[in-house]
Amino acid sequence: MTREYSVAILGATGAVGTRLIEQLEQSTIPVKNIKLLASSRSAGKTLQFKGTDVVVEEATPESFDGVDLVLASGGGSVSARFAPEAVKRGAVVVDNSSQWRMNDDVPLIVPEVNEADLKQHQGIIANPNCSTIQMVVALAPIKAKYGLTRVIVSTYQAASGAGQSAWQELVSETDAHNAGKEMHAEILPVKSAKHHYPLAYNLLPQIDVFEEDGYTHEEWKMIHETKKIMFGDKNSKAVKVTATAVRVPVPIGHGETVYFETDAGSGATAADIQAILSEAPGVVLEDNPKEQLYPQPINAEGKRETFVGRVRPDLENDDSFHMWVVSDNLLKGAAWNTVQIAERLVDLDLVRVPEDAANKFVTA
Amino acid sequence: MTREYSVAILGATGAVGTRLIEQLEQSTIPVKNIKLLASSRSAGKTLQFKGTDVVVEEATPESFDGVDLVLASGGGSVSARFAPEAVKRGAVVVDNSSQWRMNDDVPLIVPEVNEADLKQHQGIIANPNCSTIQMVVALAPIKAKYGLTRVIVSTYQAASGAGQSAWQELVSETDAHNAGKEMHAEILPVKSAKHHYPLAYNLLPQIDVFEEDGYTHEEWKMIHETKKIMFGDKNSKAVKVTATAVRVPVPIGHGETVYFETDAGSGATAADIQAILSEAPGVVLEDNPKEQLYPQPINAEGKRETFVGRVRPDLENDDSFHMWVVSDNLLKGAAWNTVQIAERLVDLDLVRVPEDAANKFVTA
Structure with missing residues (x-):
């Protein structure tokens, strides 16, 4: 039964x-x-x-x-x-x-x-943290075949990552700005923080509070969660991970530029990485520059998958690649x-x- | 006279x-x-x-x-x-x-x-290209003292970089979306391109047309212009530069997350970098996490300077740093x-x- x-x-x-x-x-x-x-x-x-x-x-x-x-x-x-x-x-x-x-x-x-x-x-x-999840979904199948020694990620994170009220604040601010009125911020970047700044038509390079070392807690989470999930140890030295997290005026759907290095001498090509991603669980490869096909938050909204595109080699560093990763931060995130x-x-x-x-x- | x-x-x-x-x-x-x-x-x-x-x-x-x-x-x-x-x-x-x-x-x-x-x-x-200018203004004084061997930049570029009409399109799309109407895109990402996508509440990882190697021409420009301006040769091998350029729903003011490596053994600290930037021509250092002080596009609009903050060391790679750079793309850019x-x-x-x-x- x-x-x-x-x-x-x-x-x-x-x-x-x-x-x-x-x-x-x-x-x-x-x-x-x-x-x-x-x-x-x-x-x-x-x-x-x-x-x-x-x-x-x-x-x-x-x-x-x-x-x-x-x-x-x-x-x-x-x-x-x-x-x-x-x-x-x-x-x-x-x-x-x-x-x-x-x-x-x-x-x-x-x-x-x-x-x-x-x-x-x-x-x-x-x-895990929303921005961590979509990144490791894309990186894990690559690591499985070619290894992974380094990750540098910059995030483009949606307002809803800070909750319903932050999302509403973005829309209210935008309406106010378009009507020529002043914008009022009470929630972002961090509700409990001393200062609040408008997100509408702006960029806020602060998500969560600052740590002593100048990183935000969001960045700290991406580093240590990635190590714990992918390498079984939150302080693993097998991989170098660094993140910069930025809030952007988007309601739903985080974007990420991800630079990663596979094992030295892995021999991986961009076509190899694309082939792996096209069959990876939970991943949808949207990668055709000729057709201007690449992931966008408005297309990812409401979907469970992680969307990956702009896969290309670093032109001057061997075994290294760049990609663009988007997912609905409220769903897969x-x-x-x-x-x-x-x-x-x-x-x-x-x-x-x-x-x-x-x-x-x-x-x- | x-x-x-x-x-x-x-x-x-x-x-x-x-x-x-x-x-x-x-x-x-x-x-x-x-x-x-x-x-x-x-x-x-x-x-x-x-x-x-x-x-x-x-x-x-x-x-x-x-x-x-x-x-x-x-x-x-x-x-x-x-x-x-x-x-x-x-x-x-x-x-x-x-x-x-x-x-x-x-x-x-x-x-x-x-x-x-x-x-x-x-x-x-x-x-030079707008996104190149603000980056080299911040990097040049650092290179002068500690050398520069590698740059990985992700951009957060404003609509006005594609002209007045792209900026107007962003505002019209936003108004339409907030009123529950459909958004119409005719200009971005590239006016002459086959497909056009809304920028309002969205992210577009395409600026300018695609090259054969999967990079956009905007990314290509950032790479070769940086080499020509800072190293006197558009194909210089003295520095590795890679860029990912993303259009964000901001009218004016480009943001950039910049990872850079100084000479091996340079001994530079984040405090050294901050000290250099605080006296560099054309740069305003806005970098105080405790006071939530960091560059934002809405504060940079209308100003001639390049604003730099979030300066911090890479935690796992020697002589390497991250920073966040913002400038008015229509002015300094x-x-x-x-x-x-x-x-x-x-x-x-x-x-x-x-x-x-x-x-x-x-x-x-």
């Missing part, structure tokens, strides 16, 4: 949360019943799951009694508080926040890349990757907390 | 042309009289120079009789036709098109970087650099065509 799952979505009312509901509806997961959880502010709202009204409840530790699977997208502090409570109650948590990603007991998963790491889970599985992880957990019959792990993440 | 100059502006009615007039008005050049030249379509319009009405004339070869100095921004084919005619008549041409940049008899000038090359001019001086070249020609008393060069650029 097929096992059916009691599923809870934590943070159900946000930009990612509403997409988690949609992606779960379209998934292969047999859902026995669904709980939609959010903060007290959103509790009482009615949303739909597969055509049925569901009232959003305020999340409490007891919300997770009887739940098998939690899809969490309520932000870091929400996951810090509730993920251990859910695991304690026997639920497996797939968490879209950055809270647990660097924990050595938490697999950080992109199914196309490191599905095998799911087997080691102790109750929490982390979903968040909701779809989370549901995809859950699908794989179901398929592999891994929706259970190991006996000795129930209190692993609970702090005193 | 101070020499006064008869100046012609070719392509006076475009986005750059109107700024050429403004920058010339504000310059130190003693202007005896001014001619505003354009295509027959714009002839008859009235513009102002220093408060006086000037009627735009249709450019013909004879327009340049008696002219000392031509500031040209009418596009490649216009410069191909008229620059030789102007030089033949004794006028020195500072040309903002790409037509003459790679010609070995034409100095390609960014005054802060290679002013000395002006002395070799044969009647035509070329103004075009009109101001052109007028600045003209100012230097005047100061160095170089506004004269060498005797043996009068027919140098005329084709049979």
Whole structure:
């Protein structure tokens, strides 16, 4: 008999949360019943799951009694508080926040890349940062054949990566500017930061807060998450990774220019890389300069795949290439990757907390 | 007695042309009289120079009789036709098109970087591509002290780089999209190309046409112009340069993420680089993460300087750094650099065509 799952979505009312509901509806997961959880502010709202009204409840530790699977997208502090409570109650948590990603007991998963790491889970599985996911989906099949020693990425990140309110702010600012009025910024680049700047018709080279070394936390995440996902060690020295993250006035769909070096003497050509990408899982190769075919955010919106184009050799450095990568940051970058992880957990019959792990993440 | 100059502006009615007039008005050049030249379509319009009405004339070869100095921004084919005619008549041409940049008899000038090359001019001086100029202004003072062996740049280029009409198209598309209407694209990415795509709320990884090797001509220009300006040879092997050029939905102000390697063992630190940039001509260092201070296009608009921030070391590659560079593409990227070249020609008393060069650029 097929096992059916009691599923809870934590943070159900946000930009990612509403997409988690949609992606779960379209998934292969047999859902026995669904709980939609959010903060007290959103509790009482009615949303739909597969055509049925569901009232959003305020999340409490007891919300997770009887739940098998939690899809969490309520932000870091929400996951810090509730993920251990859910695991304690026997639920497996797939968490879209950055809270647990660097924990050595938490697999950080992109199914196309490191599905095998799911087997080691102790109750929490982390979903990587949006800009990391689309990059590793494109790089992993290349690494598998030709090795990977260096990555330099510059991001062009959409407003919705900072949530529904940042996306709305971009549209309001744009309307104001086009009407000759002043733009008001209250959310970007970082809601909690001291200064806020308009994104409309502008570029903001700050995503998340600054670290002491001059990198932003977003850049730090791309570096260490890429190493953990692709090389099994968040501080791996087998690959050099550097990122510059920039917010651009686009609502949905992150772009990335990715420079990468394969193993010295790999012998790879651009045609080899294109051939690999054309067959890689989760990748759509859109690469035909003659026909002006290349990935664009407006075409990627609403799709689950990662789109890759502009694949070409570095003209002066051997075994090195450039490419342009675009994906819907709310789907493959968040909701779809989370549901995809859950699908794989179901398929592999891994929706259970190991006996000795129930209190692993609970702090005193 | 101070020499006064008869100046012609070719392509006076475009986005750059109107700024050429403004920058010339504000310059130190003693202007005896001014001619505003354009295509027959714009002839008859009235513009102002220093408060006086000037009627735009249709450019013909004879327009340049008696002219000392031509500031040209009418596009490649216009410069191909008229620059030789102007030089033949004794006028020195500072040309903002790409037509003459790679010609070995034409100095390609960014005054802060290679002013000395002006002395070799044969009647035509070329103004580099907008995205090249701001990058070399930032890199040159670093190279002077620590050397420069490699550059990888990703651009975030504004719509106005493709002219006034592209900029207007961005605004119209944005209005349409915000009103729930369909967007119509007729100009970007390249007016003469087969396909046109909306830029509003989108990213277009194509600027100018594609070359056979998969690079766009814009990327090709950044590579070879950087080598010619900074290393005196458009094919110099002393430095590796690669570019990816992306159009972003910003009206004015190009952004660039620039990765660069100084000489092996240079010993440079990020603080050293910042110190150099804080005193470099034409550069404003805006680099204080604690105060969220970094360059933004909306702050650079209307300014002549190149703004640099986010200076930080590559964490895994010695002697290597990243920075973020922003400048007004219509000013330092075009009109101001052109007028600045003209100012230097005047100061160095170089506004004269060498005797043996009068027919140098005329084709049979």
